[in-house]
Amino acid sequence: MALVRAAPGTSSDSNTHWGYRYDVFLSFRGEDTRRTFTDHLYTALNNAGFLTFRDDDELERGEDIKPGLQKAIRQSRTSVVVFSKDYASSRWCLDELVMILERKRTTSDHVVLPVFYDVDPSHARKQTGSIGKAFARHEKNQSPNKVRGWREALAELADLAGMVLSNQADGYESKFITKIVKVIGDKLLRTPLAVESNLIGIQSRVKHINLWLQDGSTDVGIVVVHGMSGIGKTTIAKYVYNSNFTSFEGSSFVENIRETASQPNGLVQIQMQLLYDILKGKEEKVHNVSEGIIKIVRAISSRRVLFVLDDVDHKEQLDAVLLMKDRFYPGSKIIITTRRERLLKAHQVTKVHGVETLDYDESLELLSWHAFGQDHPPEGYMEYSKKLVRHTGGLPLALQVLGSSLLGESMGVWESTLEKLEVIPNGEIMNKLRISYDSLQDDHDQKLFLHIACFLIGRHKKYIVRILDGCDFYTTVGIQNLIDRCLVKVDKDNKVNMHDLIRDMGREIVRLESEEPEKRSRLWRRKDSFQVLREKTGTQTIQGLVLDMHWHPANSPINTNETVFETNAFERMHKLQLLHLGCVRLEGCYANFPTGLRWLCWPEFPLDSIPIDVPLECLIVLEMQYSSLTQVYKGTKFLPSLKILDVSHSHGLSQTMDFSYCPNLEELILVDCKSLLDVHESIGNLERLVYLNMEDCKNLRMLPNMCMLKSLETLNLSGCSNLDEMMKKMESVKVLETDGILSELWPGTSSSILTYLPCSLVKLNLSRCNLSDNAFATELSNLSSLRDLYLDDNPISSLPVFIKGLRRLNGLSLSRCKRLESLVGLPKIGWLTVRGCISLKTITYQANELRALTYLGENHNGEIRNVIEWEYYHKLEPIGRVDVEMMKLFSLHNLEMRKRFGLQNFKHVDWIWSPVQGLHQQGIYSTYFAGNEVPGRFSYKSTKSSISFIVPFLASHKIRGLNIFATYANEERWSYTSSPFMRIEVSNKSKGMTWVYGPRLYGVPRERGDDVTWLSHWTLDNETIILECGDEVVVSVMTKRPDKFIRVKEFGVELVQEHQDKMSTQHNTTPDPNDPFVIGGDLSPPENVSGKYEFCWFSEAEMKNVDFRRPKWLNTLIMDSDKEEEQRNDLDHKIAAASARGNNCHLGGWRGLVTAAIFLLTLTQIVRPSISQKKKRQ
Secondary structure, three states: OOOOOOOOOOOOHHHOHHHOOEEEEEEOOHHHHOOOHHHHHHHHHHHOOOOEEOOOOOOOOOOOOOHHHHHHHHOEEEEEEEEOOOHHHOHHHHHHHHHHHHHHHHOOOOEEEEEEOOOOHHHHHHOOHHHHHHHHHHHHHOOHHHHHHHHHHHHHHHOOOOEEHHHOHHHOHHHHHHHHHHHHHHHHHOOOOOOOOOOOOHHHHHHHHHHHHOOOOOOOEEEEEEOOOOOOHHHHHHHHHHHHHHHOOEEEEEOOHHHHHOOOOHHHHHHHHHHHHHOOOOOOOOOOHHHHHHHHHHHHOOOOEEEEEEEEOOHHHHHHHHOOHHHOOOOOEEEEEEOOOOOOOHHHOOEEEEOOOOOHHHHHHHHHHHHHOOOOOOOOOHHHHHHHHHHHOOOHHHHHHHHHHOOOOOHHHHHHHHHHHOOOOOHHHHHHHHHHHHOOOOHHHHHHHHHHHHHHOOOEHHHHHHHHHOOOOOHHHHHHHHHHOOOOEEOOOOEEEOOHHHHHHHHHHHHOOOOOHHHOOEEOOHHHHHHHHHHOOOOOOOOEEEEEHHHOOOOOOOOOOOOEEEHHHHOOOOOOOEEEEEOOEEEOOOOOOOOOOOEEEOOOOOOOOOOOOOOOOOOOEEEOOOOOOOOOOOOOOOOOOOOEEEOOOOOOOOOOOOHHHOOOOOEEEOOOOOOOOEOOHHHHHOOOOOEEEOOOOOOOOEOOOOOOOOOOOEEEOOOOOOOOOOOOOOOOOOEEEOOOOHHHHOOOOHHHHHHHOOOOOOEEEOOOOOOOHHHHHOOOOOOOOOOEEEOOOOOOOOOOHHHHHOOOOOEEEOOOOOOOOEEEEEOOOOEEEOOOOOOOOEEEEOOOOOOOOOEOOOOHHHOOOOOOEEOOOEEEEEHHHOOHHHHHHHOOOOHHHOOOEEEEEOOOOOOEEEOOEEEEEOOEEEEEEEOOOOOOOOOEEEOOOEEEEEOOOOOOOEEEEEEEEEEEEOOOOOOOOOOOOEEEEEEEOOOOEEEEEEOOEEEEOOOOOOEEEEEEEEEEOOOOOOOOOOOEEEEEEEEEOOHHHOEEEEEEEEEEEEOOOOEOOOOOOOOOOOOOOOEOOOOOOOEEEOOEEEEEOOOHHHHHOOOEEOOHHHHOOOOOOHHHHHHHHHHHHHHHHHHHHHHHOOHHHHHHHHHHHHHHHHHHHHHHHHHHHHHHHO
16 A cells, blocks of 8 residues: 655654664652662563663753653653652653653554552542642742643543552552563564654544544444555554554454465465464464364454454455454454455444545645655746646555656656656556456456546446446446445546546556557547547447547647548447547548447537438437537437437527437437427427426427426426426426526516426426515425425515425525515525525524524625524624623623724625624624723633643532633735634543534724734533533634734633522523534534534535634744743743642632632733833834
8 A cells, every 4th residue: 555654764763673672661750669669660571571771870860851761762662651659749750751752642653551659540630639749849940831741741641541559469569560561561562563654644534543443332343444546545554553552452453465365375374363463472273264263253252352454355355354243352443444345234334434535735745755855846846746746636656656756857857757647657556556457356347447437437327327238238236346446436416437547547458458549449549549530540449439629739730620530430440339529520421330339429510410321220328519400310310229319509400300219218408509499299209208408498489298208307498588388287397497487488477387386396496587475375385395496586575485384395595585584484404595685684493493504505795794693503783782691701891882893704705894793603602892902801811822721620610601712913904805714623632522613703903903802602501511620621713824814812711600509700601492502412413523513604615625723923922032931931831730720629729729810810910011011112
């Protein structure tokens, strides 16, 4: 597998155990245990054969940790931290601990084992007791940053799986030491795998697998990691294995199973490796697969194991290991990497993880490391690098191979390489990708793949099935087999696509069939097709041919307007089935034209009718868009196999053919045939016709009787503005498009046509039909199957009553209904679009309906700026009308008298200069006002990008919410083309939950340098415990790139509490019980991934396309000297330290926090004015 890798030369010597000098590094407090417990442990480890490093220097080490100790930590496979009573009192021990954990974070194979000797792990986690006292002493003589780093390291250590003397071996030290040595032995016997460090894009790709491996479940789980060759499946599997294998009692990574299984006795070899790994080096002889299964069952039934089975391509390979899945010990996990998504049936798999290609930035960085040895291209190479990135399509293997091949090469070589790749793909990459092609079970699927790769990429699946079924393929099952091997994908629109390099691999297979183009089975390259037709060298080998003269090179000496080929150039192509001719002119007799054509695509057909002698009896699809046709045929032509006829945009076409000669027609497409006056009445006899599209046939006057079209499902008459009459009911129609025609048929009486609507409709478009409120007096609740309704550009003022009764309605579009004022009583729907509804002010839902709105519509050009209330989503009102309790909550007074400021919508610039407003949005309240005076009291403040704190004990209080503020200013003049916005993230690390809030409206500073303060209140559910004592919480403020428009100066957080009998000074807020978005309530609608909830006005797709970052200027404190910066750091640290001391989880600790807060508030008033004065002098 390709590495999603990083810089050459950054690979650590820890990638293999041969690079280590020590097995164990001992970290301990010498005064506590040097001559007792640690000495006995050191002796036991050495006697067991483990080379152990112990610092024997008992002298004072000076201010910094010795370089020798740093090196010893780097060269050790494991670190054992003997945490004794006074360990935290030693700054040298804490420095060691920081370095050990840094080593663990940067190297996934470094094992850290905490040993708690006469210390309760909870004291280390909460930093109480003697540990808390030790940190209190450190705070007096160490910098805040130093102490903060120690605290974080200690908290991280306490969360690792460790060993506690008081809980094991009945407190006997000798037995305890024996157990430690055994644990170390188990961990060292299982060595990590070689994986490059600093892998590009790895964290986002392993996150969910790691969460699954660490979920603590007792279920036996299987995850399938699938993807095309070279996408990095093996690298991902190795990375998660190294990160997690020490948490299991046994583990095994079996690489290259496909290759091993193909060797003699290969399955037995796989079983023997598994047994060797699980049994920690004990060799087991296995004579056959059945015996191996029995021995594996014995080994896995008594221990929790992690298996990784890499590159599996047949189920029999899995059966050799997983046939007795129910015998695995509870909590065991199996990871399978494969090119085959459907290798296991759904009920056998816990999770399926598809590996995606790298994005553009990741691709450019990876290419740069391999080609230039740095993370970006040097000057002059950027354009070449961009072209190469586009060519690779984000495939790590291709980026690695091509980048390495161009290392140190001149720009001329780069340019030549790019030109060559357009014709001949890289052989090393092709050989890797071809593995999936070669693994297809027969030549049927291989030929099917080659047809799609050469001719049919991007086409609808049904379209391909119709054509290739006619070519004697079993297309439906064949495409499924191609999907299974990651050779093709079917997107949400049911179109069949493939990666560009997979396409190139298929076409390269065809190119290698012969040096001579005419002897190949398929011709798609313009140069080859042109040569064969011009020289008339075609042979019966050719099954498909594409020639599009539109794409002829501009500098070619050939004049495409004058080039005419002769029909006899095709007469020897007896097996030709697929033919695409774009802007091609043929002359001659068609009597000897290939008779087996199934697909004829001929855009800009130059004749006024199809010659009668063209043999089309086997034709399934005929496409002649933008043709010169005035009629399809002169005379009659029997086309028994024709299923699709598309002559769209043939502006001269005045009449259709007699459809009785194509009785199996399923789709008829006549879009924009402006000269068409009528449709042949024989269309009414097409019993198989499913799709009829006559959009924009503006001169069409008569519709034939189509009541007999029993199979017709989609009818599009949009833009047919000259129809004399409308169709009668057709009970089979599911999709009806009549955009803009009803008002032009019968102005003022267009509502009468509604009586003709069939009850079978699933989708109905009545846009631009001049339908007013009165038009919907007709009872339409009989449209019980309707799923999507479009009423755009109609003069309605309120929600039509019949919509309330459409119980299956999923989507409603009301764009540009400029008179629409309210939507009251909406039913449960999946999406709603109200773009351009400039009078709309209120949106509410039916009582007790579940709100499941997932798409709110885009807000272009200020089109929904007047929506004041959208129930369950947002409500905008002047601050004076806000609930009095909310006013008290923020200590808001006289804010409505402040100067006006701008509100700006997301995605468009829409200025609303107004007094201070309050925004209720999805259970969160926000307000903005000019200035930087923050009302109320905030326990946690920061000028950096995030705030981290431990929730203190609250005695009889309950946490009912969070108050968050942010003060920001614009650095440059506000750009009308930009969309500056921010978001807040609140993460409960202890519970693994994150909430993201991006408000719909923002306060905009009027002038450059003006400050705006954003206050928000997050309501927590009364029933669900979201925050409790001891939880670690991180709050962050992020802004959209580019950073130059906005600068966040400061932000803060306050816990809002409630007494059991009355409110505290931090006021109670009671959430609306019907609001599904109150944090802790029904969180399913905004949940994006497990444990992450997004309360954002913009859609998920928009979120993915926006780069949020923690502002870099938040990491720089606003000071004018190093001394002032140290003052500010110390102040922030003391606030954090005060809160940490409240983590004792008793009432006295909370009172101490309040006292400390009062003291620090006073200190703030003394320190900050002097800082402000110095800033003004600057």
